[in-house]
Amino acid sequence: MIHKGFKMKLYDGMAEEYEKRHNELWPEMKDMIHEHGGKNYSIFLDKETMVLYGYIEIEDEELWAKGADTAINRKWWDFMADIMETNPDNSPVSEDLHLVFHLD
Known part of the structure; x- marks a missing residue:
């Protein structure tokens, strides 16, 4: 199992909307995440x-x-692009984080 950490950035005032959209995550999106490991x-x-x-x-x-x-x-x-920093293709601007410690 690979432990992956990353960071992204929301626009000011968009925290509640970001949380709302994720609380209503589309079933097809959940399936895609699981299907891709x-x-x-x-x-x-x-x-x-x-x-x-x-x-x-x-x-x-x-x-x-x-x-x-x-x-x-x-x-x-595309759905999330109006509330967070994105690249020209609407993918989130995301930076991988370096794992320095993990404990199961």
Whole structure:
């Protein structure tokens, strides 16, 4: 199992909307995450900086990366683009974090 951490950034005032959209996560998006090896997925928000910290366990980096090219994932990116920093293709601006400690 690969433990993957990353960070993204919300626009000011969008914390409640971000949480609402994730509480209503589309079933097709949940299925895509699982089909591409994602498990135990959590996202945390630092309200002072509006930085999101994500954690997910994945089976395989290559399988996980293929999820980005699915139609449902692209639709999700488009849906989220108005509330967070994104790249020109509407993918979230995301920076991988280096794992320095893990305890099961």
